Structure formats: structure tokens, C-alpha cells
Amino acid sequence: MDRMPSGRTTLASAREKPMHWIGSAKKDYREFPVEVQSEMGYALSYAQLGSKHPHAKHWKGEGPGVLEVVEDFRGDAFRAVYTVHFDGVVYVLHSFQKKSKTGIKTPKEDVSLVHERLKVAREHYERHYLNIGGQS
DSSP states (O other): OOBOTTSOBOHHHHHOOOEEEOTTHHHHHHTSOHHHHHHHHHHHHHHHTTOOOTTEEEOTTSOTTEEEEEEEETTEEEEEEEEOOSTTOEEEEEEEEEOOSSOOSOOHHHHHHHHHHHHHHHHHHHHHTOOTTSOO
């Protein structure tokens, strides 16, 4: 938790949900231009505080708890896909640069990767956040 110089925990950090990066999502994110990382980081911090950034939109095909943030930078589109589906935690599932300039459809490989990483996030959540009775 972030602490203020006085030793008190800030209100924001007290409510901040932990964030976990699945697979290579964090490594891939760190390869984005610094300007993109800054904007996306701001949007992800909204998720950690239980809000939805104005640029976040629902990722089609995985239900309402999976969202994406898209940042355009110098003609390139960068995306971070994350889920807030699990109580009290945010999982970043995939970070990628969309290569296609002609179609708006996300490549099948990226869609499949999000689907698989959502399963990994679910397993992590069940292992680390649910007690024996299945309650969070």
C-alpha cells in the first residue's frame, strides 16, 4: 500500500484492488511507448479503484467483466485487456499492438489468448482469493 509521508494510508490506496498481470501482459505493456503506458496506466488505476475509465469499453465475447483500453499513438493502436469480474482484484489479461490496418476485427490469436488467460485468472483467483467454502 502507498503511504503518505505521515505514515497514514491514503484513502485511494486503502480501496485500491490488487492488480495481477497474466502471462506476458506486463512485459508486452512495458514495450509500448511511454506515452501509451502513461495513458493506459491511468485507465487501469480507475479499475483498481472500482471505476471505469471513459476510454474503457467491453471486450466482446467474454462477458461484461472483461474490458479493453485502446490508445492510438502515431498511427498505431495499442490495447490492454483486463477483467474486473472477480471480486476485489483486477487481472490484466493481454497487452498488444493491433497490427491490422485494414480491418477492425481483432485477430483470432489475440481473442484466443484473452480467453485462455481469463481461465488462468479464474484459477489464480480461486486458489488465492477464495476460502475453502468458496466465498471471497
